[in-house]
Amino acid sequence: MLQFFQDILQHREFLREHVLQALRSKYRGSVLGFAWTLLNPLMICLAFAFIFAAVNNTNLEAFLPYFLAGYLPWTFFVTSATGATLSILGNASYVNRQYVPKGIFPLSLVLVNFVDLLAGLVSFFLVVTLVFPSRLHAAALFLPISLAILLVFVVGVAFLFATINVFFRDFNFLWGSISFVWFFVVPILFMPQNTPAALRGLNQFNVMYPMVRLFQDPLAFGVIPPLDIIGLAMAYAAILLVAGSAVFFRWQREFYMYV
Amino acid sequence: MPPMSRPALPGGEPGAVRRVVASGEAREILLDNIGVKYRLLTEDQRTMKGRVLGIFTGGGMEAEFWALRNLSLQVRQGDVLGVVGANGSGKSTLVRVMSRIIEPVEGRVEVRGSISPMLELGGAFNFELTGRENCYLQGSLHSYKHDQMTELLPEIQAFADIGPFFDVPVKTYSTGMISRLAFAIAVQTKPDILLVDEVFSVGDENFQRKSAMRMRKLIDEGVIVVLVTHNTGLIRQLCNRAIWLDRGALMEDNKPNEVCESYMRHITR
Numbered sequence: 001m002l003q004f005f006q007d008i009l010q011h012r013e014f015l016r017e018h019v020l021q022a023l024r025s026k027y028r029g030s031v032l033g034f035a036w037t038l039l040n041p042l043m044i045c046l047a048f049a050f051i052f053a054a055v056n057n058t059n060l061e062a063f064l065p066y067f068l069a070g071y072l073p074w075t076f077f078v079t080s081a082t083g084a085t086l087s088i089l090g091n092a093s094y095v096n097r098q099y100v101p102k103g104i105f106p107l108s109l110v111l112v113n114f115v116d117l118l119a120g121l122v123s124f125f126l127v128v129t130l131v132f133p134s135r136l137h138a139a140a141l142f143l144p145i146s147l148a149i150l151l152v153f154v155v156g157v158a159f160l161f162a163t164i165n166v167f168f169r170d171f172n173f174l175w176g177s178i179s180f181v182w183f184f185v186v187p188i189l190f191m192p193q194n195t196p197a198a199l200r201g202l203n204q205f206n207v208m209y210p211m212v213r214l215f216q217d218p219l220a221f222g223v224i225p226p227l228d229i230i231g232l233a234m235a236y237a238a239i240l241l242v243a244g245s246a247v248f249f250r251w252q253r254e255f256y257m258y259v
Numbered sequence: 260m261p262p263m264s265r266p267a268l269p270g271g272e273p274g275a276v277r278r279v280v281a282s283g284e285a286r287e288i289l290l291d292n293i294g295v296k297y298r299l300l301t302e303d304q305r306t307m308k309g310r311v312l313g314i315f316t317g318g319g320m321e322a323e324f325w326a327l328r329n330l331s332l333q334v335r336q337g338d339v340l341g342v343v344g345a346n347g348s349g350k351s352t353l354v355r356v357m358s359r360i361i362e363p364v365e366g367r368v369e370v371r372g373s374i375s376p377m378l379e380l381g382g383a384f385n386f387e388l389t390g391r392e393n394c395y396l397q398g399s400l401h402s403y404k405h406d407q408m409t410e411l412l413p414e415i416q417a418f419a420d421i422g423p424f425f426d427v428p429v430k431t432y433s434t435g436m437i438s439r440l441a442f443a444i445a446v447q448t449k450p451d452i453l454l455v456d457e458v459f460s461v462g463d464e465n466f467q468r469k470s471a472m473r474m475r476k477l478i479d480e481g482v483i484v485v486l487v488t489h490n491t492g493l494i495r496q497l498c499n500r501a502i503w504l505d506r507g508a509l510m511e512d513n514k515p516n517e518v519c520e521s522y523m524r525h526i527t528r
Binding site: 096 | 296297298307308359360361362378395396399400404405
Protein backbone atom coordinates (compact mmCIF):
# COMPACT_ATOMS: atom_id res chain seq x y z
CA MET A 1 0.00 0.00 0.00
CA LEU A 2 2.88 2.29 0.80
CA GLN A 3 4.05 1.46 -2.67
CA PHE A 4 0.79 2.91 -4.02
CA PHE A 5 1.57 6.35 -2.60
CA GLN A 6 5.27 6.10 -3.42
CA ASP A 7 4.39 5.44 -7.02
CA ILE A 8 2.12 8.49 -7.13
CA LEU A 9 4.82 10.57 -5.48
CA GLN A 10 7.33 9.51 -8.09
CA HIS A 11 4.95 10.73 -10.78
CA ARG A 12 4.19 14.02 -9.05
CA GLU A 13 5.42 15.93 -12.08
CA PHE A 14 2.63 14.34 -14.12
CA LEU A 15 0.13 15.04 -11.34
CA ARG A 16 1.18 18.69 -11.34
CA GLU A 17 0.83 19.02 -15.13
CA HIS A 18 -2.49 17.17 -15.05
CA VAL A 19 -3.95 19.49 -12.42
CA LEU A 20 -2.66 22.64 -14.13
CA GLN A 21 -3.98 21.58 -17.53
CA ALA A 22 -7.35 20.70 -16.03
CA LEU A 23 -7.57 24.11 -14.39
CA ARG A 24 -6.50 25.84 -17.57
CA SER A 25 -8.92 24.02 -19.85
CA LYS A 26 -11.74 24.44 -17.35
CA TYR A 27 -11.66 28.20 -17.67
CA ARG A 28 -10.41 28.46 -21.22
CA GLY A 29 -12.78 30.04 -23.67
CA SER A 30 -14.84 31.76 -21.01
CA VAL A 31 -14.58 35.51 -21.01
CA LEU A 32 -14.16 35.81 -17.29
CA GLY A 33 -11.88 32.81 -16.96
CA PHE A 34 -10.84 32.16 -13.40
CA ALA A 35 -13.20 34.87 -12.13
CA TRP A 36 -16.04 32.35 -12.58
CA THR A 37 -14.73 30.42 -9.62
CA LEU A 38 -15.20 33.49 -7.48
CA LEU A 39 -18.44 34.55 -9.10
CA ASN A 40 -20.20 31.23 -8.76
CA PRO A 41 -20.49 31.31 -4.94
CA LEU A 42 -21.53 34.98 -5.17
CA MET A 43 -24.39 34.08 -7.49
CA ILE A 44 -25.47 31.36 -5.11
CA CYS A 45 -25.38 33.94 -2.31
CA LEU A 46 -27.62 36.24 -4.28
CA ALA A 47 -30.07 33.50 -5.18
CA PHE A 48 -30.34 32.23 -1.64
CA ALA A 49 -30.43 35.74 -0.20
CA PHE A 50 -33.41 36.41 -2.41
CA ILE A 51 -35.21 33.18 -1.61
CA PHE A 52 -34.68 33.31 2.12
CA ALA A 53 -35.14 37.03 2.60
CA ALA A 54 -38.03 37.65 0.24
CA VAL A 55 -39.90 34.40 0.51
CA ASN A 56 -39.00 33.05 3.89
CA ASN A 57 -38.32 36.14 5.95
CA THR A 58 -35.06 34.80 7.35
CA ASN A 59 -32.48 36.91 9.16
CA LEU A 60 -29.90 37.04 6.38
CA GLU A 61 -27.00 38.25 8.48
CA ALA A 62 -27.20 35.14 10.60
CA PHE A 63 -28.21 32.74 7.89
CA LEU A 64 -26.08 33.55 4.86
CA PRO A 65 -22.63 33.01 6.44
CA TYR A 66 -23.96 29.84 8.07
CA PHE A 67 -25.37 28.51 4.82
CA LEU A 68 -22.22 29.22 2.79
CA ALA A 69 -19.95 27.78 5.48
CA GLY A 70 -21.76 24.45 5.06
CA TYR A 71 -22.52 24.66 1.39
CA LEU A 72 -18.91 25.20 0.23
CA PRO A 73 -17.41 22.06 1.82
CA TRP A 74 -20.50 20.08 0.83
CA THR A 75 -20.13 21.12 -2.81
CA PHE A 76 -16.44 20.19 -2.73
CA PHE A 77 -17.35 16.76 -1.40
CA VAL A 78 -20.14 16.07 -3.88
CA THR A 79 -18.46 17.38 -7.04
CA SER A 80 -15.30 15.42 -6.17
CA ALA A 81 -17.17 12.20 -5.39
CA THR A 82 -19.28 12.53 -8.54
CA GLY A 83 -16.30 13.43 -10.71
CA ALA A 84 -14.28 10.55 -9.26
CA THR A 85 -16.81 8.01 -10.52
CA LEU A 86 -15.82 8.96 -14.06
CA SER A 87 -12.15 9.70 -13.45
CA ILE A 88 -10.84 6.32 -14.62
CA LEU A 89 -13.15 5.88 -17.61
CA GLY A 90 -12.62 9.50 -18.58
CA ASN A 91 -8.87 9.00 -18.68
CA ALA A 92 -9.09 5.70 -20.55
CA SER A 93 -6.62 6.93 -23.14
CA TYR A 94 -3.97 6.98 -20.40
CA VAL A 95 -5.13 3.95 -18.46
CA ASN A 96 -5.00 1.83 -21.62
CA ARG A 97 -2.00 3.29 -23.35
CA GLN A 98 0.72 4.18 -20.95
CA TYR A 99 1.86 3.32 -17.48
CA VAL A 100 0.66 5.98 -15.05
CA PRO A 101 -0.20 5.32 -11.40
CA LYS A 102 -3.95 5.26 -11.88
CA GLY A 103 -4.60 6.85 -8.49
CA ILE A 104 -3.38 10.10 -10.00
CA PHE A 105 -6.65 10.61 -11.89
CA PRO A 106 -9.07 10.75 -8.94
CA LEU A 107 -6.43 12.61 -6.95
CA SER A 108 -5.97 15.25 -9.64
CA LEU A 109 -9.71 15.76 -9.86
CA VAL A 110 -9.97 16.31 -6.11
CA LEU A 111 -7.14 18.84 -6.22
CA VAL A 112 -8.84 20.79 -9.02
CA ASN A 113 -12.04 20.93 -6.98
CA PHE A 114 -10.02 21.91 -3.93
CA VAL A 115 -8.86 25.01 -5.81
CA ASP A 116 -12.52 25.81 -6.39
CA LEU A 117 -13.22 25.38 -2.69
CA LEU A 118 -10.40 27.77 -1.81
CA ALA A 119 -11.73 30.31 -4.30
CA GLY A 120 -15.18 29.85 -2.83
CA LEU A 121 -13.81 30.64 0.60
CA VAL A 122 -12.17 33.76 -0.77
CA SER A 123 -15.52 35.00 -2.07
CA PHE A 124 -17.08 34.01 1.25
CA PHE A 125 -14.69 36.34 3.06
CA LEU A 126 -15.30 39.03 0.45
CA VAL A 127 -19.05 38.91 1.01
CA VAL A 128 -18.79 38.78 4.77
CA THR A 129 -16.23 41.60 4.97
CA LEU A 130 -18.27 43.84 2.72
CA VAL A 131 -21.79 43.06 3.87
CA PHE A 132 -21.62 41.69 7.42
CA PRO A 133 -18.25 42.85 8.83
CA SER A 134 -19.40 42.01 12.36
CA ARG A 135 -19.54 38.35 11.35
CA LEU A 136 -15.79 38.05 10.81
CA HIS A 137 -14.31 35.84 13.50
CA ALA A 138 -10.78 35.10 14.60
CA ALA A 139 -11.84 31.46 14.83
CA ALA A 140 -11.58 31.40 11.03
CA LEU A 141 -7.88 30.81 11.62
CA PHE A 142 -8.87 27.23 12.42
CA LEU A 143 -9.76 26.78 8.76
CA PRO A 144 -6.47 25.24 7.55
CA ILE A 145 -7.06 22.31 9.90
CA SER A 146 -10.65 21.93 8.67
CA LEU A 147 -9.44 22.00 5.09
CA ALA A 148 -6.75 19.40 5.71
CA ILE A 149 -9.18 16.97 7.35
CA LEU A 150 -11.79 17.45 4.63
CA LEU A 151 -9.20 17.02 1.87
CA VAL A 152 -7.97 13.70 3.29
CA PHE A 153 -11.56 12.51 3.64
CA VAL A 154 -12.54 13.46 0.09
CA VAL A 155 -9.40 11.87 -1.40
CA GLY A 156 -10.38 8.61 0.29
CA VAL A 157 -13.94 8.83 -1.03
CA ALA A 158 -12.62 9.60 -4.52
CA PHE A 159 -10.41 6.49 -4.58
CA LEU A 160 -13.33 4.38 -3.43
CA PHE A 161 -15.86 5.77 -5.91
CA ALA A 162 -13.42 5.66 -8.81
CA THR A 163 -12.94 1.94 -8.19
CA ILE A 164 -16.62 1.12 -7.75
CA ASN A 165 -17.65 2.84 -10.96
CA VAL A 166 -15.11 0.93 -13.07
CA PHE A 167 -16.84 -2.32 -12.17
CA PHE A 168 -20.39 -0.99 -11.91
CA ARG A 169 -20.98 1.69 -14.49
CA ASP A 170 -24.39 2.65 -13.20
CA PHE A 171 -23.02 3.49 -9.76
CA ASN A 172 -22.84 7.18 -10.62
CA PHE A 173 -26.59 7.30 -11.28
CA LEU A 174 -27.28 5.75 -7.91
CA TRP A 175 -24.83 8.18 -6.31
CA GLY A 176 -26.62 11.10 -7.99
CA SER A 177 -29.82 10.19 -6.15
CA ILE A 178 -28.11 9.43 -2.86
CA SER A 179 -26.17 12.70 -2.81
CA PHE A 180 -29.32 14.68 -3.60
CA VAL A 181 -31.18 13.26 -0.63
CA TRP A 182 -28.08 13.40 1.57
CA PHE A 183 -27.81 17.17 1.08
CA PHE A 184 -31.16 17.71 2.79
CA VAL A 185 -30.35 15.69 5.89
CA VAL A 186 -27.06 17.47 6.64
CA PRO A 187 -27.61 20.69 8.62
CA ILE A 188 -26.71 23.12 5.83
CA LEU A 189 -30.03 24.64 4.83
CA PHE A 190 -31.30 24.60 8.40
CA MET A 191 -29.61 25.58 11.64
CA PRO A 192 -28.52 22.74 13.95
CA GLN A 193 -31.03 23.81 16.59
CA ASN A 194 -33.79 23.67 13.96
CA THR A 195 -32.89 20.12 12.98
CA PRO A 196 -36.13 18.17 12.63
CA ALA A 197 -36.49 15.72 15.50
CA ALA A 198 -36.45 12.79 13.11
CA LEU A 199 -33.01 13.80 11.81
CA ARG A 200 -31.41 14.70 15.10
CA GLY A 201 -30.47 11.12 15.90
CA LEU A 202 -29.11 10.74 12.40
CA ASN A 203 -26.41 13.36 12.81
CA GLN A 204 -24.19 11.08 14.84
CA PHE A 205 -24.13 8.58 11.97
CA ASN A 206 -23.93 11.21 9.25
CA VAL A 207 -20.33 11.23 8.01
CA MET A 208 -20.75 14.68 6.54
CA TYR A 209 -22.11 16.20 9.75
CA PRO A 210 -18.75 16.63 11.52
CA MET A 211 -17.19 17.66 8.19
CA VAL A 212 -19.49 20.65 7.70
CA ARG A 213 -19.30 21.52 11.41
CA LEU A 214 -15.54 21.97 10.92
CA PHE A 215 -16.44 24.94 8.71
CA GLN A 216 -19.70 26.21 10.21
CA ASP A 217 -18.37 26.53 13.75
CA PRO A 218 -15.41 28.80 12.98
CA LEU A 219 -16.92 30.67 10.02
CA ALA A 220 -20.49 31.25 11.17
CA PHE A 221 -20.40 30.99 14.96
CA GLY A 222 -16.87 32.17 15.65
CA VAL A 223 -15.89 29.17 17.75
CA ILE A 224 -13.39 26.36 17.37
CA PRO A 225 -15.32 23.10 16.79
CA PRO A 226 -15.62 20.93 19.92
CA LEU A 227 -12.98 18.25 20.30
CA ASP A 228 -15.38 15.35 19.78
CA ILE A 229 -16.40 16.79 16.40
CA ILE A 230 -12.75 17.26 15.38
CA GLY A 231 -11.89 13.76 16.59
CA LEU A 232 -14.82 12.20 14.75
CA ALA A 233 -13.98 14.06 11.53
CA MET A 234 -10.35 12.97 11.75
CA ALA A 235 -11.39 9.37 12.36
CA TYR A 236 -13.72 9.41 9.33
CA ALA A 237 -11.01 10.97 7.19
CA ALA A 238 -8.42 8.38 8.27
CA ILE A 239 -10.81 5.46 7.75
CA LEU A 240 -11.89 6.65 4.32
CA LEU A 241 -8.35 7.32 3.16
CA VAL A 242 -7.09 3.91 4.25
CA ALA A 243 -10.15 2.04 2.99
CA GLY A 244 -10.37 3.99 -0.26
CA SER A 245 -6.73 3.61 -1.21
CA ALA A 246 -6.67 -0.05 -0.14
CA VAL A 247 -9.67 -0.82 -2.36
CA PHE A 248 -8.22 1.15 -5.25
CA PHE A 249 -4.80 -0.47 -4.84
CA ARG A 250 -6.27 -3.97 -4.72
CA TRP A 251 -8.57 -3.62 -7.72
CA GLN A 252 -6.67 -1.28 -10.06
CA ARG A 253 -4.83 -4.22 -11.63
CA GLU A 254 -8.16 -5.40 -13.04
CA PHE A 255 -9.14 -2.04 -14.53
CA TYR A 256 -7.77 -2.97 -17.96
CA MET A 257 -10.51 -5.53 -18.42
CA TYR A 258 -13.26 -3.01 -17.76
CA VAL A 259 -12.05 0.31 -19.14
CA MET B 260 14.73 8.89 -13.80
CA PRO B 261 16.52 8.84 -10.48
CA PRO B 262 17.55 5.39 -9.30
CA MET B 263 15.00 3.93 -6.96
CA SER B 264 16.10 3.65 -3.39
CA ARG B 265 13.59 1.14 -2.14
CA PRO B 266 14.66 -2.49 -1.96
CA ALA B 267 13.73 -4.78 -4.81
CA LEU B 268 10.53 -6.75 -4.50
CA PRO B 269 10.96 -10.40 -3.67
CA GLY B 270 11.24 -12.35 -6.90
CA GLY B 271 8.62 -14.84 -7.92
CA GLU B 272 5.67 -12.99 -6.41
CA PRO B 273 2.85 -13.41 -8.94
CA GLY B 274 2.21 -10.34 -11.01
CA ALA B 275 5.06 -8.44 -9.46
CA VAL B 276 6.44 -5.82 -11.76
CA ARG B 277 9.90 -4.70 -10.93
CA ARG B 278 11.34 -1.67 -12.54
CA VAL B 279 14.94 -0.95 -11.90
CA VAL B 280 16.41 2.12 -13.47
CA ALA B 281 20.04 2.89 -13.02
CA SER B 282 22.13 4.74 -15.49
CA GLY B 283 24.81 2.66 -17.12
CA GLU B 284 23.05 -0.56 -16.23
CA ALA B 285 22.15 -2.84 -19.12
CA ARG B 286 18.56 -2.46 -20.31
CA GLU B 287 16.45 -5.54 -20.24
CA ILE B 288 12.89 -6.81 -20.35
CA LEU B 289 12.33 -10.11 -18.59
CA LEU B 290 9.03 -11.97 -18.74
CA ASP B 291 8.97 -15.08 -16.61
CA ASN B 292 6.15 -17.50 -17.33
CA ILE B 293 3.49 -14.82 -17.52
CA GLY B 294 -0.24 -15.25 -17.95
CA VAL B 295 -2.75 -12.50 -18.77
CA LYS B 296 -6.45 -13.09 -18.49
CA TYR B 297 -9.37 -11.16 -19.94
CA ARG B 298 -13.00 -11.35 -18.97
CA LEU B 299 -15.55 -11.25 -21.71
CA LEU B 300 -18.24 -9.08 -20.22
CA THR B 301 -21.66 -8.27 -21.53
CA GLU B 302 -23.00 -4.77 -20.96
CA ASP B 303 -25.16 -6.13 -18.12
CA GLN B 304 -22.13 -7.45 -16.30
CA ARG B 305 -20.72 -3.96 -16.04
CA THR B 306 -23.65 -2.54 -14.08
CA MET B 307 -25.08 -3.01 -10.61
CA LYS B 308 -28.52 -3.50 -12.09
CA GLY B 309 -27.28 -6.29 -14.35
CA ARG B 310 -25.35 -7.94 -11.53
CA VAL B 311 -28.34 -7.98 -9.23
CA LEU B 312 -30.67 -9.29 -11.94
CA GLY B 313 -27.99 -11.81 -12.89
CA ILE B 314 -28.38 -13.52 -9.52
CA PHE B 315 -31.94 -14.43 -10.49
CA THR B 316 -31.51 -15.09 -14.19
CA GLY B 317 -28.17 -16.85 -13.94
CA GLY B 318 -26.62 -14.30 -16.27
CA GLY B 319 -23.80 -13.52 -13.89
CA MET B 320 -21.32 -16.00 -15.32
CA GLU B 321 -18.24 -14.47 -16.87
CA ALA B 322 -16.38 -16.02 -19.73
CA GLU B 323 -12.63 -15.74 -19.34
CA PHE B 324 -9.85 -16.30 -21.75
CA TRP B 325 -6.10 -16.22 -21.56
CA ALA B 326 -4.62 -13.62 -23.88
CA LEU B 327 -1.13 -14.85 -22.97
CA ARG B 328 -0.17 -18.00 -21.08
CA ASN B 329 3.08 -19.57 -19.93
CA LEU B 330 5.12 -17.09 -21.87
CA SER B 331 8.75 -16.45 -21.02
CA LEU B 332 10.89 -14.01 -22.91
CA GLN B 333 14.07 -12.09 -22.34
CA VAL B 334 14.78 -9.01 -24.42
CA ARG B 335 18.34 -7.78 -23.98
CA GLN B 336 20.23 -4.64 -24.81
CA GLY B 337 20.91 -4.55 -28.53
CA ASP B 338 17.78 -6.50 -29.37
CA VAL B 339 15.48 -5.16 -32.03
CA LEU B 340 12.59 -7.52 -31.63
CA GLY B 341 9.86 -7.96 -34.21
CA VAL B 342 6.56 -9.49 -33.11
CA VAL B 343 4.30 -11.20 -35.64
CA GLY B 344 1.06 -13.08 -35.24
CA ALA B 345 -2.55 -13.15 -36.41
CA ASN B 346 -5.16 -10.77 -35.00
CA GLY B 347 -5.98 -11.71 -31.43
CA SER B 348 -2.76 -13.66 -30.92
CA GLY B 349 -1.71 -11.52 -27.95
CA LYS B 350 0.76 -9.12 -29.57
CA SER B 351 -0.78 -5.96 -28.19
CA THR B 352 -1.28 -7.56 -24.79
CA LEU B 353 2.40 -8.47 -24.78
CA VAL B 354 3.37 -4.86 -25.42
CA ARG B 355 1.00 -3.69 -22.70
CA VAL B 356 2.59 -6.09 -20.21
CA MET B 357 6.05 -4.85 -21.13
CA SER B 358 4.98 -1.26 -20.57
CA ARG B 359 3.34 -2.11 -17.19
CA ILE B 360 -0.14 -1.10 -18.37
CA ILE B 361 -1.30 -4.63 -17.59
CA GLU B 362 -0.06 -6.58 -14.59
CA PRO B 363 -0.11 -10.29 -15.43
CA VAL B 364 -2.03 -12.52 -13.02
CA GLU B 365 0.65 -15.18 -13.36
CA GLY B 366 4.40 -14.92 -13.57
CA ARG B 367 6.84 -12.10 -13.15
CA VAL B 368 7.88 -9.07 -15.16
CA GLU B 369 11.12 -7.22 -14.76
CA VAL B 370 12.00 -4.13 -16.75
CA ARG B 371 15.29 -2.28 -16.60
CA GLY B 372 15.18 1.09 -18.31
CA SER B 373 12.65 3.79 -19.11
CA ILE B 374 9.92 2.88 -21.55
CA SER B 375 8.13 4.76 -24.28
CA PRO B 376 5.12 2.81 -25.46
CA MET B 377 3.47 3.75 -28.74
CA LEU B 378 0.34 1.69 -28.99
CA GLU B 379 -2.02 1.41 -31.92
CA LEU B 380 -3.65 4.61 -33.09
CA GLY B 381 -1.42 7.02 -31.34
CA GLY B 382 -0.26 7.71 -27.86
CA ALA B 383 -1.85 8.51 -24.57
CA PHE B 384 -3.31 11.89 -25.29
CA ASN B 385 -5.91 14.06 -23.68
CA PHE B 386 -7.99 14.83 -26.75
CA GLU B 387 -9.33 18.09 -25.36
CA LEU B 388 -5.85 19.55 -24.99
CA THR B 389 -3.59 20.86 -27.74
CA GLY B 390 -0.58 19.00 -29.08
CA ARG B 391 1.70 21.33 -27.19
CA GLU B 392 -0.09 20.80 -23.88
CA ASN B 393 -0.05 17.06 -24.43
CA CYS B 394 3.71 17.26 -24.94
CA TYR B 395 4.10 18.68 -21.44
CA LEU B 396 1.92 15.92 -19.99
CA GLN B 397 3.85 13.23 -21.83
CA GLY B 398 7.14 14.83 -20.90
CA SER B 399 6.22 14.74 -17.22
CA LEU B 400 5.60 11.00 -17.57
CA HIS B 401 9.14 10.66 -18.84
CA SER B 402 10.44 12.66 -15.86
CA TYR B 403 10.97 15.86 -17.80
CA LYS B 404 10.34 18.99 -15.80
CA HIS B 405 8.25 21.73 -17.37
CA ASP B 406 11.29 23.87 -18.31
CA GLN B 407 13.22 20.92 -19.71
CA MET B 408 10.22 20.12 -21.87
CA THR B 409 10.06 23.70 -23.11
CA GLU B 410 13.61 23.28 -24.37
CA LEU B 411 12.77 19.99 -26.05
CA LEU B 412 9.59 21.27 -27.66
CA PRO B 413 11.02 22.79 -30.89
CA GLU B 414 12.61 19.44 -31.81
CA ILE B 415 9.35 17.57 -31.21
CA GLN B 416 7.38 20.14 -33.17
CA ALA B 417 9.82 19.95 -36.08
CA PHE B 418 9.83 16.16 -36.15
CA ALA B 419 6.05 15.80 -35.89
CA ASP B 420 5.73 18.40 -38.67
CA ILE B 421 2.01 18.92 -38.26
CA GLY B 422 2.13 22.68 -38.79
CA PRO B 423 -0.52 24.82 -37.10
CA PHE B 424 -2.23 21.72 -35.70
CA PHE B 425 0.40 21.65 -32.95
CA ASP B 426 -1.59 24.32 -31.14
CA VAL B 427 -5.12 23.04 -31.56
CA PRO B 428 -6.86 20.28 -29.58
CA VAL B 429 -5.80 16.74 -30.49
CA LYS B 430 -9.43 15.78 -31.12
CA THR B 431 -9.24 17.64 -34.44
CA TYR B 432 -6.22 15.59 -35.63
CA SER B 433 -6.27 12.93 -38.31
CA THR B 434 -4.98 9.49 -37.28
CA GLY B 435 -1.80 10.22 -39.19
CA MET B 436 -1.18 13.41 -37.26
CA ILE B 437 -1.76 11.66 -33.93
CA SER B 438 0.81 9.04 -34.84
CA ARG B 439 3.28 11.67 -35.96
CA LEU B 440 3.00 13.51 -32.68
CA ALA B 441 3.15 10.30 -30.62
CA PHE B 442 6.24 9.14 -32.46
CA ALA B 443 7.92 12.52 -32.20
CA ILE B 444 7.39 12.62 -28.44
CA ALA B 445 8.42 9.00 -27.98
CA VAL B 446 11.75 9.35 -29.79
CA GLN B 447 12.66 12.83 -28.56
CA THR B 448 12.19 12.00 -24.89
CA LYS B 449 15.05 9.51 -25.29
CA PRO B 450 13.65 6.33 -23.75
CA ASP B 451 15.79 3.25 -23.03
CA ILE B 452 13.14 0.99 -24.48
CA LEU B 453 10.80 1.83 -27.34
CA LEU B 454 7.67 -0.26 -27.84
CA VAL B 455 5.98 0.29 -31.18
CA ASP B 456 2.62 -1.29 -31.94
CA GLU B 457 1.37 -0.84 -35.51
CA VAL B 458 1.97 2.85 -35.84
CA PHE B 459 3.70 2.94 -39.18
CA SER B 460 0.67 1.80 -41.10
CA VAL B 461 -1.03 5.18 -40.74
CA GLY B 462 1.79 7.59 -41.58
CA ASP B 463 2.41 8.69 -45.16
CA GLU B 464 5.41 7.50 -47.22
CA ASN B 465 7.49 10.46 -46.22
CA PHE B 466 6.86 10.03 -42.52
CA GLN B 467 7.39 6.28 -42.67
CA ARG B 468 10.80 6.82 -44.21
CA LYS B 469 11.68 9.52 -41.68
CA SER B 470 10.60 7.43 -38.70
CA ALA B 471 12.37 4.29 -39.94
CA MET B 472 15.57 6.34 -40.19
CA ARG B 473 15.04 7.72 -36.72
CA MET B 474 14.45 4.20 -35.36
CA ARG B 475 17.74 3.04 -36.93
CA LYS B 476 19.52 5.84 -35.13
CA LEU B 477 17.92 4.88 -31.80
CA ILE B 478 18.87 1.25 -32.40
CA ASP B 479 22.48 2.30 -33.00
CA GLU B 480 22.39 4.19 -29.71
CA GLY B 481 21.52 0.95 -27.92
CA VAL B 482 17.80 1.49 -27.39
CA ILE B 483 15.84 -1.75 -27.15
CA VAL B 484 13.07 -1.70 -29.76
CA VAL B 485 10.06 -3.99 -29.79
CA LEU B 486 8.15 -3.66 -33.04
CA VAL B 487 4.70 -5.14 -33.55
CA THR B 488 3.55 -5.09 -37.15
CA HIS B 489 1.88 -7.12 -39.85
CA ASN B 490 4.43 -5.76 -42.26
CA THR B 491 6.94 -8.62 -42.28
CA GLY B 492 9.06 -6.67 -44.74
CA LEU B 493 9.66 -4.01 -42.11
CA ILE B 494 10.61 -6.65 -39.54
CA ARG B 495 13.12 -8.29 -41.91
CA GLN B 496 14.54 -4.88 -42.64
CA LEU B 497 14.82 -3.40 -39.12
CA CYS B 498 14.92 -6.25 -36.62
CA ASN B 499 17.67 -8.64 -35.57
CA ARG B 500 15.32 -10.99 -33.74
CA ALA B 501 11.66 -11.91 -34.09
CA ILE B 502 8.99 -13.87 -32.28
CA TRP B 503 5.75 -15.35 -33.53
CA LEU B 504 2.73 -15.48 -31.25
CA ASP B 505 -0.30 -17.66 -31.81
CA ARG B 506 -3.32 -17.68 -29.48
CA GLY B 507 -1.30 -16.39 -26.56
CA ALA B 508 1.60 -18.80 -26.90
CA LEU B 509 5.13 -18.25 -28.13
CA MET B 510 5.53 -20.35 -31.31
CA GLU B 511 9.01 -19.35 -32.42
CA ASP B 512 11.87 -17.11 -31.33
CA ASN B 513 14.57 -16.80 -33.97
CA LYS B 514 16.13 -14.66 -36.69
CA PRO B 515 13.56 -12.43 -38.44
CA ASN B 516 13.79 -14.25 -41.78
CA GLU B 517 13.10 -17.67 -40.29
CA VAL B 518 10.26 -16.49 -38.07
CA CYS B 519 8.56 -14.48 -40.83
CA GLU B 520 8.80 -17.48 -43.13
CA SER B 521 7.22 -19.93 -40.69
CA TYR B 522 4.53 -17.39 -39.90
CA MET B 523 3.77 -16.83 -43.60
CA ARG B 524 3.76 -20.59 -44.18
CA HIS B 525 1.33 -20.98 -41.30
CA ILE B 526 -1.17 -18.35 -42.46
CA THR B 527 -1.14 -19.29 -46.15
CA ARG B 528 -1.53 -22.96 -45.35
